[in-house]
Amino acid sequence: MAAAYSMDLRDRVIKDADAGVSSKELAARYHVSRAWVDALKQRRRETGSITPRKQTKFRHRVLAGQEDQLRALVTAQPDATLAELRDRLRTSAALATIWRELNQLDLTVKKNRHVARRHPRRHESGSV
Secondary structure (H helix, E strand, O other): OOOOOOHHHHHHHHHHHHOOOOHHHHHHHHOOOHHHHHHHHHHHHHHOOOOOOOOOOOOOOOOOOOHHHHHHHHHHOOOOOHHHHHHHHOOOOOHHHHHHHHHHOOOOOOOOOOOOOOOOOOOOOOOO
């Protein structure tokens, strides 16, 4: 997470804004985004403050503490789908979350080559 802009910068931006300098010009002059300048001005209007907000903490990992169980599930059935793994973990985590956790643990799931394709192949000759 990036550090908040300094109070010195915030003070200079607000001082120039009060002098009539546009948000676009302020952004270019101080090498910040125009959105940040507008948000700073809006924040002062609404709260009277330009101090940075307290940094929020990141959420905990959804699958924290389940690494050993996930590893055991993949070892027991390496061709399990992500949805099957999610069901066995009894979690509501997104499939992408399961995938990221597998990557984090350096685990791979094998593709089941014996499962038929969902769509039959079309013949190249055009005959049906």
